[in-house]
Amino acid sequence: EPEVTQTPxxxxxxxxxxxxxRCVPISNHLYFYWYRQILGQKVEFLVxxxxxxISEKSEIFDDQFSVERPDGSNFTLKIRSTKLEDxxxxxxxxxxxxxxTQYFGPGTRLLVL
Amino acid sequence: GENVEQHxxxxxxQEGDSAVIKCTxxxxxSNYFPWYKQELGKRPQLIIDIRSNVGEKKDQRIAVTxxxxxxxxxxxxxxxxxxxxxxxxxxxxxxxNTPLVFGKGTRLSxxx
Numbered sequence: 001e002p003e004v005t006q007t008p009x010x011x012x013x014x015x016x017x018x019x020x021x022r023c024v025p026i027s028n029h030l031y032f033y034w035y036r037q038i039l040g041q042k043v044e045f046l047v048x049x050x051x052x053x054i055s056e057k058s059e060i061f062d063d064q065f066s067v068e069r070p071d072g073s074n075f076t077l078k079i080r081s082t083k084l085e086d087x088x089x090x091x092x093x094x095x096x097x098x099x100x101t102q103y104f105g106p107g108t109r110l111l112v113l
Numbered sequence: 114g115e116n117v118e119q120h121x122x123x124x125x126x127q128e129g130d131s132a133v134i135k136c137t138x139x140x141x142x143s144n145y146f147p148w149y150k151q152e153l154g155k156r157p158q159l160i161i162d163i164r165s166n167v168g169e170k171k172d173q174r175i176a177v178t179x180x181x182x183x184x185x186x187x188x189x190x191x192x193x194x195x196x197x198x199x200x201x202x203x204x205x206x207x208x209x210n211t212p213l214v215f216g217k218g219t220r221l222s223x224x225x
Contacts, residue, residue, distance in 0.1 A: 004156075033212075043149075043157060043202060045212040056212055091156065099145060099208030104156040 002026045004105035006092050012111045013082055021077045021108045023092030032075045033093040033102060034067065036060070043091065049075065050098070082112045115140040117205050119216025126193050127224055134219045136203035137185040143205040146179060146186045147213070151200045160201075161188070164208075193223045 005024045013019050025032050034046040048055040049067055066078045075094075079086055089109050093102040116139040126132050136146075147162035163170045163177045163186065170177050174193075179186040186205075190197055203216040 042217045043204075043215045045214070048212060058212070099206070099210070101147065101159055101162065102213060103159070104149075106156045 004092055004094055004103055006090075006105035006108050008108060009106065010109045010111075012113065015084055015112055016081050019079050019082055019110060021079075021090050021092075021110070023075045023077070023094075023105055024073050025075055025092065025094030026096075026103060027073075029094035029096050029103075031055075031095045031098060031100070032067075032069070033095075034077045035091045035093065035104075036088040037091065037107075038088045046077070046090075079110075082110075084112050086110060087112045115143055115205055115207075115211060115214040117203060117214050117216040119203050119219060121219060122217065123220045123222070125222045125224060128193060128195060130193055132188075132190045132193050132197070132221055132223075134188045134201055134203070134221070135185060136187070136205075136216050137183075138205040138214075139184065140205070140207070140211070141181075141184065142207045143211070145206050145208045146177070147204050148175075148177060148188050149202045149204065149215075151202065151218075153199075157202060190221075193221075195223050195225050197221060198223045 007022045032049040037043045046061045047057040064080045089107045091107045092105040095102045119136045144165035149157035150160045151157045174191045176189040200218045204213045206213045
């Protein structure tokens with residue numbers, strides 16, 4: 001069964017550094033999402049992406065964040081200048097259609113020191 | 114925007130007993146309600162979902178009920194097993210017109 005994949009599984013970075021988190025959505029899916037989960041808390045929506053543009057973003061997704069689909073398979077989340085409070089698990093998800101079931105990747109645990 | 118409340122935050126049951134987790138939502142436009150199971154350090158996995166055109170859906174030991182009038186939905190797990198131990202999240206959305214909004218999660222422990 002196809003799955004969403006994410007790399008790296010863990011990333012440690014210094015405050016102020018840029019990080020890029022990578023995701024490969026399920027191949028026939030058209031809608032892509034990023035979520036984050038601070039340790040012990042609920043999953044929070046960051047951004048949705050369709051047809052090479054952002055569909056919707058949350059208040060968390062400020063100017064420090066950007067998303068991109070650089071080729072036909074990867075979907076990336078960039079944090080330009082990381083802050084301590086960006087430490088979280090970041091999940092990518094994809095769905096086949098608008099409002100369809102969202103399948104989550106295994107996550108990238110980001111630690112900002 | 115949508116707000117999803119989930120109760121209880123923790124739940125312990127004896128193996129073989131039933132477990133019920135309840136969620137309420139605020140946006141009457143929400144019409145899609147998935148439940149995800151997250152084992153420690155792993156991805157959230159969809160276990161069941163329901164859309165607002167039905168009141169109940171069942172898949173083996175798992176069932177979800179929806180009361181649109183009262184804006185609440187519940188997850189029922191029967192004959193619980195130790196491998197059911199995990200954090201369960203409910204969520205709600207307007208079928209893609211709005212993002213998934215998650216509840217805070219319920220940590221279910223099934224005691225053998």
